Amino acid sequence: MLKKLTQKTKIALAASLLSLSFTSVADVDFGISPPQINAQTYILMDYHSGAVLATLNPDQRQYPASLTKMMTSYVVGDAIKQGKISSTDTVTIGESSWGKNFPGSSQMFLNLNQQVSVSDLNRGIIVVSGNDACVAIAEHVAGSTDKFIEMMNQYAEQFGLKNTHFTTPHGLDDPNQYSSARDMAIIGAHLIRDLPEEYKIYAEKDFTFNKIKQPNRNGLLWDKTINVDGIKTGHTDQAGYNLVASAINNSEMRLISVVMGVATYKGREVESKKLLQWGFNNFESIKTLQADKAIEEKSVYYGDENKVAVGVLQDGFITIPKGRQTDLKVRVEYDGKGLEAPLVKGQNVGKVIYQLDGKDIATVNLQVMKDVGEAGIFGRAWDWLILTIKSLF
Template sequence: MKKQHFLKHVKRSLTILILSAYGCAHADINFPIPDAPKLENVGAYILIDAKSGEILTQYNADQRRDPASLTKMMTSYVIGEAIKSGRINNSDMVVISKDAWATGNPKLKGSSLMFLEVGKQVSVENLNKGIIIQSGNDACIAMAEHVAGSQSSFVSLMNNYANQLGLADTHFQTVHGLDADDQYTTAHDMAFLGKALINNLPNEYAIYKQKEFKYNLSKPQLNRNGLLWDTTLSVDGIKTGHTNNAGYNLVASAVDGNTRLISVVMGAKTEKERESKSKQLLIWGFRSFETVNPVVANLPKMNAKIWYGDSNTVNLGSLNDVYVTVPKGQAANLQIEYKMDSDYISAPIEQGVKVGTMQFILNNQVVAEKPLVTLEKVEETGFFGSILDYIKLKFNQWFGDIF
């Protein structure tokens, strides 16, 4: 865990160094970035590029804080993974227990509810919407029991996923986020949980943009994320949270062209303040940066000589799309340099083996690095081919690259 925490801070320091390099070069490169807003009266905040993962600005982003209903993002993540894997289905009917009934569970009194009735059957689809749109604490309990058999087992799943996603400063004690001892997260971790929701579970994330949901009431309940109604931004998520201990929290995500940003504001004083501060971050981010996709998954960026293989060359690139954050208007100036790990590649070799590094360069500054990997499997050649390659390789080593 300590090693993970150290590496995370190293990566963040490098990100800040890159942004500092942009700032120091303003006079030469003629694409100045406006200073990031300094948000007052909030406990912590962060803004990231959801595709590249770059941190664009942050304050107290590693400070452990009460997540409140931001916890439901992880509840939703566990549910989304269960649906994706086929362990549960949207059409499953869930019997509502006494613990998930507000009248029967004093802990739920006065909190956000879907207003479930004990003994009734409700579909997974409706309960999931109740969690995401209505922030229903009762729906969280019902789904936890359906997915894992008990709330405690579900909380274990939540913490396991937090570990898998590298959320080193997050620990859950409840399925809904009501105040509990030893329950905490950070602005940084919530931003990257949002990134995982968006990128790993698009069907689950699609629910977050719905503005209202009606269940068991005469009128629909509105999504508490007021930025969904803001016509100046294309916000399509993510989640609000509030308790007396936490203050007002908001994780928001919006899209502009090829760029998606995620903002997190924690510990604001009011609902309006968490929205206005989030909007400040998002507007600054969209005006200052854009996301570039210089490497498309499985499309060769170069090829290299391979020895002892049934093919003479191997295609190199990335098995996943690569995204890089650059100052607004500078996408066309991004360049790539390739650094090989060794002078020679030998077969047999599997697909996806790292053989070098792609360096993404802007104004002579390395702004990002990604692995350069083999895009195909290359089998070993036969006996005579191996002998011939051995001779050629020795000549290359003795006399320079003549073959």
């Protein structure tokens, strides 16, 4: 019984860890007005805490255009991380991924029957937004574009994306392909957190292939007044101009902005920069709990141990207006009346709640720091007796 229950819990934990850092109360209004942003939809999110600082129609479904390639890149990067493919693999360019199939759209200019490394194709996707590279890599990873798209949508489901569905690996407009500003911010956060080696490529300013040098279309990479290191641009006639950007400041606070449906090429950079600078000027990110450091020990009933350490497996962060740290109030709440075995390391058993001006603004989940198995029959009987007596009083 313990083995089965533990395995189920571990599966659930694996899924929850995908969004572990997004524990803050969503869309808290701190009363600080954001700048006027000229976009159909936008969002500004703190990467570490997941706190949403500013939005306009964040869940509105939009054509994602080449922002789609962020998920394509994630699938590729995760396949490399898991050893399913290698960046040194050689891919033969077939009819479906030949550059001539994508006239008038962004490409890395692949030639028919050309031998290209996965590493080059990946840069063709990330840096120069090559639609041809997306098809080539999709076929290499999954055997076909259809199977690759299934993988993209499986990751979208794992990430908990509510307004995203992919029908292509490149993002050219399709009526059944859509995403939202919020969902794109979450994809960006996963890229940064889960695939740091993959994410480094997003900061590269140009890529040369077939003796053709092309720049990264994210112009904020060249802006010395803000430390942007990604992420992705997108544009089609129906989508307008899109940009997912991420920047970090001197205090290691990282923000992710998404603007979608902007009217001009340059406008998406202007609007993104306004959001990012406003966020850095008005907010700070605070590490409140340290990974693997227990905050207390809690009694365990029906277990082969009487106590278990409780804390967080990943650093816990919250985001607050600048200068308000001393005004924070904190309380701890546990699930149920007590902890009962079996428990699995990483299992959520309570939360730390942060309050500002009488309003809950953020929570961080508390987890047990190790497994606790079930006690024997006599130990369980003794704990049952203790709990029964306690309930009487």
